[in-house]
Amino acid sequence: MNEGRSDSVVILSGGFDSTTLLYYLHERKRIPAVITFKYGQRHNKEVRFAQMHTQSLGLLHMIVDLSPLQDLWLKSSLVNKDMEIPSATHVSKEVPPSTYVPNRNMIFLSLAIAWAETLGVQEVFYGAQKHDIYGYWDTTSEFTSRVNAVYDLQPNQILIRAPFVNFTKTDILQIGLKIGVDYSKTWSCYRGEDLACGNCPTCAERLKAFHDVGIKDPLHYQ
Amino acid sequence: MNEGRSDSVVILSGGFDSTTLLYYLHERKRIPAVITFKYGQRHNKEVRFAQMHTQSLGLLHMIVDLSPLQDLWLKSSLVNKDMEIPSATHVSKEVPPSTYVPNRNMIFLSLAIAWAETLGVQEVFYGAQKHDIYGYWDTTSEFTSRVNAVYDLQPNQILIRAPFVNFTKTDILQIGLKIGVDYSKTWSCYRGEDLACGNCPTCAERLKAFHDVGIKDPLHYQ
Numbered sequence: 270m271n272e273g274r275s276d277s278v279v280i281l282s283g284g285f286d287s288t289t290l291l292y293y294l295h296e297r298k299r300i301p302a303v304i305t306f307k308y309g310q311r312h313n314k315e316v317r318f319a320q321m322h323t324q325s326l327g328l329l330h331m332i333v334d335l336s337p338l339q340d341l342w343l344k345s346s347l348v349n350k351d352m353e354i355p356s357a358t359h360v361s362k363e364v365p366p367s368t369y370v371p372n373r374n375m376i377f378l379s380l381a382i383a384w385a386e387t388l389g390v391q392e393v394f395y396g397a398q399k400h401d402i403y404g405y406w407d408t409t410s411e412f413t414s415r416v417n418a419v420y421d422l423q424p425n426q427i428l429i430r431a432p433f434v435n436f437t438k439t440d441i442l443q444i445g446l447k448i449g450v451d452y453s454k455t456w457s458c459y460r461g462e463d464l465a466c467g468n469c470p471t472c473a474e475r476l477k478a479f480h481d482v483g484i485k486d487p488l489h490y491q
Numbered sequence: 492m493n494e495g496r497s498d499s500v501v502i503l504s505g506g507f508d509s510t511t512l513l514y515y516l517h518e519r520k521r522i523p524a525v526i527t528f529k530y531g532q533r534h535n536k537e538v539r540f541a542q543m544h545t546q547s548l549g550l551l552h553m554i555v556d557l558s559p560l561q562d563l564w565l566k567s568s569l570v571n572k573d574m575e576i577p578s579a580t581h582v583s584k585e586v587p588p589s590t591y592v593p594n595r596n597m598i599f600l601s602l603a604i605a606w607a608e609t610l611g612v613q614e615v616f617y618g619a620q621k622h623d624i625y626g627y628w629d630t631t632s633e634f635t636s637r638v639n640a641v642y643d644l645q646p647n648q649i650l651i652r653a654p655f656v657n658f659t660k661t662d663i664l665q666i667g668l669k670i671g672v673d674y675s676k677t678w679s680c681y682r683g684e685d686l687a688c689g690n691c692p693t694c695a696e697r698l699k700a701f702h703d704v705g706i707k708d709p710l711h712y713q
Contacts, residue, residue: 331562331575338555341605367648371608372601375641379598383563386593406645415641419597422637423628 274328275302277392278385280377282306283319283400286433287396288455289445294394295326296448302329302388304381308373309348312461318454321339333380345370347459353358354459357473360403366470368459372380374407378416382427395418397431398441403470438478446482453487464491497551499614500607502599504528505541507697508655509618510677511667515654516616517548518670521522524551524610526603530595531561531570535682541677554604567592569681576681576688579695582625588692590681594628600638604649619653620663621666625692660700668704675709686713 279294279301280354281287305319305396316332320375339348346367353367360366374397397408406412413431420427433441445452452483456467457475465472467490479486492666501516501523503509516523523698527541538554545552568574575589596619597697603615619630628634635653642649655663667674677699680687687694689712701708 333560338602340553341602341609344609372605376598376601376605379594379601380560380563382595383598387563387566409644412641412644415637415644419634419637419641422631422634 274300274386275390276325277301277390278381278388279303279394279396279398280305280381281319281323281418282396283288283315283317283322283456284396284471285438285452285455285457285478286398286441288318288322289441289450290394290396290433291322291326292448292450293444300328301394302331302384302390304377304384305330305332306377306380307334307336308342308370309331309336310370310461311347311350312456312459314461315456318456321454331384335376341374342343342370342373343380343422354469356468357403357470358468361402365405368470372407374405374412375416380441382420382429385427391425392426393427393429395422395431396419397434399433399435399437400474408434414448437479438474442478442482446484451487455488462491466491496522497610497612499523499611499612499616500526500603502526502528502603502618503541503545503618505537505539505544506618506662506693507667507674507677507700508620508663510540510544511672512550512618512655513544513665514670514672515666522550523616524606524612526599526606527552527554528602529554529556529558529565530592531558532583532683533569533572533576533648534678534681536588536683537678540590540678543676553606557598564592564595566680568635576691577624578690579692582692584626586604587627588625591627594629596627596634597638598649604642604651606634607649608647613647613649615649615651617653619656621655621659622696629678630656639675660696661703663687664700664704668706673709677710679710684713686711688713694701 272286281291281303305325342348346354347370385393417429459469459472460466464486501512503525527547564570568576569592606616679693681691681693682688687710
């Protein structure tokens with residue numbers, strides 16, 4: 270474990286984008302402390318992948334269990350199993366999809382920043398990406414820069430870095446393939462069943478990325 | 492209970508400032524849903540007062556237990572019982588006191604905002620005040636306005652309101668006395684012992700406020 274040597278914090282879900290970010294940092298000889306959140310997400314199998322990657326890189330890992338707070342997110346189909354996950358053809362860039370988890374990203378960033386302050390490091394890495402077919406208000410570069418404006422006021426001046434914020438999943442995949450990310454060990458599908466569904470918004474973006482670069486996704490689909 | 496009728500969310504600790512804020516909102520016929528946080532604070536007896544006030548006003552109350560996350564705040568004397576709470580004569584406006592809890596206020600605001608989104612209300616009230624003898628970076632009007640700049644991006648456009656942000660404890664006490672707040676049922680002391688200590692930074696500000704308005708604090712001191 271690199272407890273005392275961490276030089277930053279990274280938020281890792283175990284999904285496609287943040288796992289690529291983890292290896293991207295490792296490639297650059299960074300030693301991030303890793304923070305992962307359970308929040309009652311349907312696709313909590315991503316957490317096992319997060320553990321696997323963090324362990325294999327010998328990094329410090331904090332898994333924060335926010336699942337007792339599910340009442341905060343009753344109206345999100347990513348948390349509320351009585352709701353249906355929309356298929357990719359039913360989402361757009363104009364209307365937030367039902368998979369939006371209210372203020373989730375700011376909550377995750379806030380907790381990651383608290384940990385960075387306690388560890389005495391100044392950077393928090395966040396795997397926000399540019400979505401192709403849908404979008405969330407809290408994954409944009411404008412969001413990141415306004416959050417950083419808040420932390421400019423803080424004596425410790427924590428900086429949020431989102432190196433992929435203007436990259437699509439195809440761009441991220443190209444980076445990940447170059448540095449040898451094993452995408453069979455990343456989970457994206459919002460439905461969280463045994464096999465990935467292949468038609469929810471995040472499966473659709475992931476499959477498009479593999480299609481764009483001309484290789485087969487190593488994950489098994491229904 | 493006013494479950495369906497809540498028109499806002501208020502963060503209530505059970506302390507002097509936020510309890511005054513609660514009654515200030517009630518006086519104005521507002522019906523806030525109340526959110527209170529346990530985070531391993533030494534002075535968790537404030538939570539009982541928060542429950543008492545919320546119940547007596549018949550408001551919806553969510554108590555969020557973040558105490559499993561104490562590792563995030565190991566270097567704060569407000570959480571880490573192996574550290575000492577400084578006396579008021581050992582703090583200043585220049586250096587953050589050891590009672591600073593890393594990023595606590597942004598974490599609380601983020602969770603309160605998530606709840607506001609789920610309840611379908613647009614205002615989150617926050618009892619930030621202007622400190623006399625010490626200060627935190629995340630209780631200022633500049634902090635509030637930069638956080639609001641983040642939420643301007645959000646489709647739901649949640650607004651954080653901190654009506655006391657430029658008021659000292661003396662100003663807040665004058666408001667509270669006019670509307671009949673029972674200050675014997677508010678807890679401030681950071682040490683969280685049976686009786687308030689009278690010399691930690693928050694006791695000092697509280698006693699100064701009562702001294703300024705020329706009445707005796709109904710709370711018992713050591």
